[in-house]
Amino acid sequence: MLIKQLSIFLENKSGRLAEALSTLGDEDINIKALTIADTAEFGIVRLIVNDPEKGFNILREKGFSANLVDxxxxxxxxxxxxxxxxxxxxxxxxxxxxxxxxxxxxxxxxxxxxxxxxxxxxxxxxxxxxxxxxxxxxxxx
Amino acid sequence: MIWNKSNECMERERMVSLQGERLRELVDRVYFNVPYYREKMQKRGLGPEDIKNINDLKNLPFTTKDDLRDNYPFGMFAIPTSEIIRVHASSGTTGKPTVVGYTRKDLAIWSEVVARTLTCAGVERNDFIQIAYGYGLFTGGLGLHYGGEKIGAVVIPVSGGNTARQLQIMQDFNSTVLACTPSYALFLSESIEDMKIDRSKIKLRVGVFGAEPWTESIRREIETSLGIKAIDIYGLSEIIGPGVASECLYQKGLHINEDHFIPEIIDPQTLEPLSEGEEGELVFTTVTKEGLPLIRYRTRDLTSLDYGQCECGRTLARMKKCTGRSDDMMIIRGVNIFPSTIESVLLEISETHPHYMIIIDRVNNMDVLQVLVEVDQKFFLDRIGQLESLKHKIKNSLESTLGISVDVKLVEHKTIERSEGKAKRVVDKRKLS
CATH class of the missing domain: 3.30.2130.10 (VC0802-like)
Structure with missing residues (x-):
């Protein structure tokens, strides 16, 4: 029984994480867990949310590089x-x-x-x- | 000093008649020996007998870098390869470099024109010339080398790079002349500062700098920081390499060795010849070369010509310092790079979008090439290692194609501006004008 994790590719730019998260918040996506793996230039935000498919579609629409991962x-x-x-x-x-x-x-x-x-x-x-x-x-x- | 006074100070009338005579011989040679030119001339209904003097030059077809590439590697040579004793090549643009071949006589001409260049810059037989241009397929190193030997100076063939060794040799051998790209000259000057080298141990008095565009302000910076006269030299491998044109100590334009390379300025759009003083694209016809003679070769460099006699006494036409290019070629650390080359490398890598941006900057006086690449959403899984290896894959492919180091940065989808018309792919932050 696998669950879907929402992963987002973000450049290390100030405000970018806030933009991604408020995009989700505005659409009633509730974040259960969040972790970030980062390098000097970019990071991957990994989220467990209440509705990963919806979150994924919203992020894609807004131009974020996002993916669903088992x-x-x-x-x-x-x-x-x-x-x-x-x-x-x-x-x-x-x-x-x-x-x-x-x-x-x-x-x-x-x-x-x-x-x-x-x-x-x-x-x-x-x-x-x-x-x-x-x-x-x-x-x- | 003038190396070849009779040719460099020739009266205009005599020069024009010499050029006409040489042009007739050239057209004869290429018409019968280079199928490419014969076909092009026949299409225009031209035979060798139609070219009588330099006024007929404008009727001849142009040659472009693409023509050389299409005939890669030796298709444009006008002489059997048994007579060729050297080849050089300019940096690859769409994978294939442009190959140039020299006969023994061509090398003698090359040495002659570089000898003129060096003499023009005030270099003479008692000088020690440190050649920090790269040796190899690039014409910079060996071009200066043979010219330096021709005038009887002491040639120090250090080749490019290895700054610590350059500075050691500069002090130990008492180098008086430095030959390299202007950006490397600036870098050396900074290194002298950083390494706290005693200025009195540096005996440089003149520098011959070329292979990349540079401005008057960079010239002043080099002249002040190194305490030398910085001379602009011009050349391109297709024409011969360094030695096509050079400033004299008056620094009022570059004297073109027009008894060997006839210059024209054309409008890059209409291809019509422009008159003296008008700015346009520089075109050369190499009238004396045997291996790879070129008719009306379009350099893509923008400049203008001045036929007035210089204070130094030379009557050779002078070209202004190049102000730009009529195509999108970039010169980065002396290497010719087209945006299309970068694009074709990226298109071969399936994980990237065809959206990219090229940023060129000058950091610590060295050109830096950065390529921003958008990550394709479909390929973005969520492993750091995967992204890092994608980045290295792009970097390695670009570096092996371009031959210079590239800083690759992965960026988010849609961060690179989409434009309606022609996409702006290049941001050049170097201050060159």
């Missing part, structure tokens, strides 16, 4: 060491992670990640009885 989200208890446990499983299974970020709301927490081998990651998750989150569950967080 990522895995795993629920973890909001407690010390829970992220580390997940990572240990991936490491034991030799699954390399391209990028990962996490967030927590009240007593719930979630990890979002992208790996080179999604199928292998999913079977590792299942084998270890971890809970994957779907789009609706993410929206409810």
């Amino acid at each position: 990522v895995i989200s795993i629920a973890t208890p909001s407690e010390c060491g829970s992220f580390a446990k997940v990572l240990k499983i991936f490491s034991d299974e030799s699954i390399s992670i391209e990028y990962i970020y996490g967030f927590s709301v009240a007593d719930k927490a979630a990890i979002v990640l992208r790996t080179e081998d999604t199928d292998k990651a999913i079977s590792a998750i299942r084998k270890n009885n971890m809970e994957m989150l779907g789009a609706s569950e993410i929206s409810e967080l």
